[in-house]
Amino acid sequence: MRPEILILGGTTEGYALAAALADHPRFTPVSSLAGRTSSPRLPAGESRIGGFGGPEGLAAWLRQRGTAAVVDCTHPFASRMGWNAATACAGLGLPLLRVERPAWRPGPEDAWDEVDEWDQAVERLAALGARRVLLALGRQDLAPFAALDRVWFLIRSVEPPEPMPPFAQAEILLARGPFSAEDERALLAGRQIDALVCKNSGGSATDAKLAVARELGVRVVMRRRPPRPATPTVATVAEALDWLARTLAD
The missing domain is CATH 3.40.50.720 (NAD(P)-binding Rossmann-like Domain)
Incomplete structure (x- = not known):
């Protein structure tokens, strides 16, 4: 056997x-x-x-x-x-x-803010004055961002959040990667995204958003991996x- x-x-x-x-x-x-x-x-x-x-x-x-x-x-x-x-x-x-x-690492042309907790990401978005934010997170991680009632959020998730946190302004986009650079460019430019929040997942399935963020000058708030x-x-x-x-x- x-x-x-x-x-x-x-x-x-x-x-x-x-x-x-x-x-x-x-x-x-x-x-x-x-x-x-x-x-x-x-x-x-x-x-x-x-x-x-x-x-x-x-x-x-x-x-x-x-x-x-x-x-x-x-x-x-x-x-x-x-x-x-x-x-x-x-x-x-x-x-x-x-x-x-391997984890993603910023290059010289990237504008990343790396954090250890989502509360820190919320504080960073407020300090940046972000107005239109793509949350490329798991649906379990959304709640802290609902405190930013002056920010419009595009929430990309595989399945709808249940329950949905009380966002003042939010749209849900149900989608599963991998995502092409063309798709990410159309999304970020078309929705006028000025900041992107994600985890440092690594890999190639969802890294196109980072290349497009660099190209469009979109700020990235990236959560570091846990120990x-x-x-x-x-x-x-x-x-x-x-x-x-x-x-x-x-």
Whole structure:
């Protein structure tokens, strides 16, 4: 029986790793999705949706399944799952790998304001005097911005916010990336956006907005990534496959 690999997924890297392991001669993938959207795209192989019940619940699940290793491919801002995985794997003596895409970094022509919390982003927008702002965030992160009642917000989200925070001026745009530079240029220029708020997710699926913001002189308020546990980390699926082969060598 091939050793089972738990993939904490939901990201581009998670889907790619599941696809690579689905036909692998040595390993069997099982993907775990958080279930933040109502109709998530399912990865190749077996999958499960929903939480484990903290590190204790995850450890019990891993023990019961006889999992050989865990690969954390969660979003850079899904930090709680990363800490739960580190605690559970340390307690069981299981190998744990983090696959994390490189963070975006500003160039000399970028106008970025980097913050650690959304309250800081709200303060920064007020200080900048922003008037038309694109919020390219998850729907769980919107509430702090409703305090800016003199700002018009364009809220881009995969699904509608429930409940909708009490924005004085806001429009919801339901859309899922990747977004092309042409689309982002039409959006930012057409809606006269003067500031963009986003997370430092990294990757290429949604980075076109940053290039267009640079081109149009749009200010970017960027939230830094939260801290992660000290875990072996790679940047690509190919490196993850190599790590699995070496770590679980016969």
